[in-house]
Amino acid sequence: MTEEHLHVRKGAAASHDGMTAPPRKTFRKKTAAPPDLNAIADGVVNGSVKELAKAITFIESNAASHYNYGQDLLQKLLPHTGKAIRIGITGVPGAGKSTFIESFGMMLCDAGYRVAVLAIDPSSSISGGSILGDKTRMERLAKHPNAFIRPSPSGGTLGGVHRKTRETLALCESAGFDVILIETVGVGQSEFIVRSMVDFFMLLTLTGAGDELQGMKKGIMELADAIVVNKADGANKPLAEKTKREYNQILHFLQPATKGWQSKAYTCSALKNEGMESIWSVIEEFRETAEKSGVLQERRRSQTREWLHTLIMEQLQNHFYRHPYVKEQIGRLEQGAMDGTITPSQAAEQLFKHVYGQD
Amino acid sequence: MTEEHLHVRKGAAASHDGMTAPPRKTFRKKTAAPPDLNAIADGVVNGSVKELAKAITFIESNAASHYNYGQDLLQKLLPHTGKAIRIGITGVPGAGKSTFIESFGMMLCDAGYRVAVLAIDPSSSISGGSILGDKTRMERLAKHPNAFIRPSPSGGTLGGVHRKTRETLALCESAGFDVILIETVGVGQSEFIVRSMVDFFMLLTLTGAGDELQGMKKGIMELADAIVVNKADGANKPLAEKTKREYNQILHFLQPATKGWQSKAYTCSALKNEGMESIWSVIEEFRETAEKSGVLQERRRSQTREWLHTLIMEQLQNHFYRHPYVKEQIGRLEQGAMDGTITPSQAAEQLFKHVYGQD
Structure with a gap:
């Protein structure tokens, strides 16, 4: 194992942790041809720690292209x-x-x-x-x-x-x-x-x-x-x-x-x-x-299902709470609800109207 | 207390439980002038069980207009x-x-x-x-x-x-x-x-x-x-x-x-x-x-704040999971994730792209 395994990658300003849509562009120069994902996947399956570390680096990266490489690799490797x-x-x-x-x-x-x-x-x-x-x-x-x-x-x-x-x-x-x-x-x-x-x-x-x-x-x-x-x-x-x-x-x-x-x-x-x-x-x-x-198999299947829904929930919350209107209003509405000047239902509806334009 | 307190209101096809946007129209005839909310609120504050039951009926109703009456009443009554x-x-x-x-x-x-x-x-x-x-x-x-x-x-x-x-x-x-x-x-x-x-x-x-x-x-x-x-x-x-x-x-x-x-x-x-x-x-x-x-006061304040965020989360989930594309695809994507043909991250992203039109 080399030192790079322990290297902590500092993310770009726009971090991509799978919680938000990947940025369309990254403002860094293309330095190399796209990696040969099949070769990396083969290396991982054959137990190469070096290729494994490469794959993990993609999974952990905050750059959109790396994130996509990581997901593609993961999909190739899931059967194993x-x-x-x-x-x-x-x-x-x-x-x-x-x-x-x-x-x-x-x-x-x-x-x-x-x-x-x-x-x-x-x-x-x-x-x-x-x-x-x-x-x-x-x-x-x-x-x-x-x-x-x-x-x-x-x-x-x-x-x-x-x-x-x-x-x-x-x-x-x-x-x-x-x-x-x-x-x-x-x-x-x-x-x-x-x-x-x-x-x-x-x-x-x-x-x-x-x-x-x-x-x-x-x-x-x-x-x-x-x-x-x-x-x-x-x-x-x-x-x-x-x-x-x-x-x-x-x-x-x-x-x-x-x-x-x-x-x-x-x-x-x-x-x-x-x-x-x-x-x-x-x-x-x-x-x-x-x-x-069969409890183990059932646990793993339900863990995967729950994992999908956890990802969805986290993305939903990020999408909502990062909305400029929500960021601006949430503190005031929380305060209003705690002080009893607005009902929580009204506060939630006010935010929803603005974010999703309903009603 | 009269029998009506125990009456279970059957909702219209489109139910309004505060989780979705109120329907724009209800297809029932207007039978009466809007209720005098101030009079009801006064009655409740004066301890009238009859007016209280009326107010609760609005809160519990699945009709959009009633829901709004309920919220208005609640806001008037919060100080009490x-x-x-x-x-x-x-x-x-x-x-x-x-x-x-x-x-x-x-x-x-x-x-x-x-x-x-x-x-x-x-x-x-x-x-x-x-x-x-x-x-x-x-x-x-x-x-x-x-x-x-x-x-x-x-x-x-x-x-x-x-x-x-x-x-x-x-x-x-x-x-x-x-x-x-x-x-x-x-x-x-x-x-x-x-x-x-x-x-x-x-x-x-x-x-x-x-x-x-x-x-x-x-x-x-x-x-x-x-x-x-x-x-x-x-x-x-x-x-x-x-x-x-x-x-x-x-x-x-x-x-x-x-x-x-x-x-x-x-x-x-x-x-x-x-x-x-x-x-x-x-x-x-x-x-x-x-x-x-001060633990009691703090508990109540944080309960109210959490209540607002619970409402938001429930509405977010309803908004997402009731989307026609999500309803159609979620079962297949869950199965794919459990069978290992797609990563949960990819499955979540596919749904998000369609619902929110993100990259």
């Missing part, structure tokens, strides 16, 4: 997707996500699996840079020939980050990666976004369930196919076991995240490399169970 | 809203919601409070009739001069039912009702809708927390400001107390539904009229706490 197990990982800051992914990923890579690590970090939309997927956080894994680490795409809206990660996941699958790990820091709606694109969702946590849970986002536990209490080593081990039991008690009462699968809590020590094999066994058992019952 | 305590009640079928509301409502009415009972029943969108708010379910309460019972509005989309209930709530407040109870059967997203329009949200349940919870919708417990275990009478009482303790254990770990308020579990017997006063004390304490901290 679907074979990996997609695993989402979230957890509070300090839970040890990087250490876990490095330890877990190394075990899989050493066993011969090819592992791709992606990330969704909504804060990268704001800062323009990503704190996740940094190779320095996972130095050993980054050097492993079976591993591919890609930081969270940056720039554009959260919807853009969402689309780019989802499409990168498909590209990695078509390149023959067996395991896709998607990490998130859990800012904003990012856990729900990751849950909507993975088969198995894991919550990494620490001892002290009570305190942890109090700070936990609402509904997160109910998304998890497994809760893993990390740092179960040394003097902390008995406490971690106690925390595990507390989580199991709560999980027992909650609806399962996946039909036919009882989510449970486990302990591990990513630092000491303990418990990694048993977590992988749990995931393998999950896959077997969910494939047999 | 905001004084009631808004309580949402949900629970599994069999939990005894009707009995609870009758018992609780009677206690309040006898104490001199004026109580309005509304309902959100999404199934009424499908069946055209409502199973909630039926006077026969709350015979004693329906006859009390301090009570006003209105069934779930029917016809149109869930968005329409949502808007109508929300606006009816405002009308009831302007008519001087002190307590608004909004009941829901918990179909679809209805608990989330009710939560988005009330101050205090209560989950009514039964003994056997484990089993109950397994069948409980995800995230519902985290919406509740109180969980009330009903039917705590006779031989069932010790079991109900045990269930209460189990709920309290879980609630302790969950994030509070309202900042600064620890949600707890309680027992009651609606049938035996036991525990009603203590539940009312809890709600009064909640109101005092949340008003003092």
Whole structure:
């Protein structure tokens, strides 16, 4: 893997993240002939990390022509997707996500699996840079020939980050990666976004369930196919076991995240490399169970359908809220509604009349 | 209260639920001069249930002119809203919601409070009739001069039912009702809708927390400001107390539904009229706490702001999904995305190009 994988592309003024219509023209000189998309696609299918990185760069690019190349490539590669197990990982800051992914990923890579690590970090939309997927956080894994680490795409809206990660996941699958790990820091709606694109969702946590849970986002536990209490080593081990039991008690009462699968809590020590094999066994058992019952296939189909409607909704909102009249009036109308001088229905109708010229 | 309150208006072919532009013409003969909206508004403010029912009928009507009368009335009445305590009640079928509301409502009415009972029943969108708010379910309460019972509005989309209930709530407040109870059967997203329009949200349940919870919708417990275990009478009482303790254990770990308020579990017997006063004390304490901290005022303001954006989103979706091209193509594109012959991004763009004529 070369340094360019981690290069953060700064978008042009008019960003294209799939949320708005591509600009008709780009004001940059044509520097080269169009890329040979068939050759790139062939390279990806044959497992070339170099061609994969090229394809991802198109998917992540904010230039309209690149965006179109990316979509064409993706369409060519779609028939080769679907074979990996997609695993989402979230957890509070300090839970040890990087250490876990490095330890877990190394075990899989050493066993011969090819592992791709992606990330969704909504804060990268704001800062323009990503704190996740940094190779320095996972130095050993980054050097492993079976591993591919890609930081969270940056720039554009959260919807853009969402689309780019989802499409990168498909590209990695078509390149023959067996395991896709998607990490998130859990800012904003990012856990729900990751849950909507993975088969198995894991919550990494620490001892002290009570305190942890109090700070936990609402509904997160109910998304998890497994809760893993990390740092179960040394003097902390008995406490971690106690925390595990507390989580199991709560999980027992909650609806399962996946039909036919009882989510449970486990302990591990990513630092000491303990418990990694048993977590992988749990995931393998999950896959077997969910494939047999058809729940996995159904989940993937409905995830794709929902993904289409999410894209539509995001585009609709962008189209509406970026309209000059809406941008100018929305604050005043919100205020009016909150102050009780206009009904929300009237406020909405006023905006619609101007944007869509109805009535 | 007269029988007309329960009359379910059957909409014309082109229904107007605030989700689409009002039809330009209605094909019914003009039967009367336009209503005197100022007189109706004055009547409502003076507490006339007859004028209130008239106003609600406009709000619920599917005719464009009536819809506009309703909005004008609502705007006139908005300054008189905001004084009631808004309580949402949900629970599994069999939990005894009707009995609870009758018992609780009677206690309040006898104490001199004026109580309005509304309902959100999404199934009424499908069946055209409502199973909630039926006077026969709350015979004693329906006859009390301090009570006003209105069934779930029917016809149109869930968005329409949502808007109508929300606006009816405002009308009831302007008519001087002190307590608004909004009941829901918990179909679809209805608990989330009710939560988005009330101050205090209560989950009514039964003994056997484990089993109950397994069948409980995800995230519902985290919406509740109180969980009330009903039917705590006779031989069932010790079991109900045990269930209460189990709920309290879980609630302790969950994030509070309202900042600064620890949600707890309680027992009651609606049938035996036991525990009603203590539940009312809890709600009064909640109101005092949340008003003092400003959380209540902030909740109401943000509910109004979110309500405006919910209306916008619903209208955007209706505008898009009712477009003839979208209606014709969406099924094929969904299938293509699920089968992997087209990327969801391409499918979304194809629809957008046709609807909004973008590049």
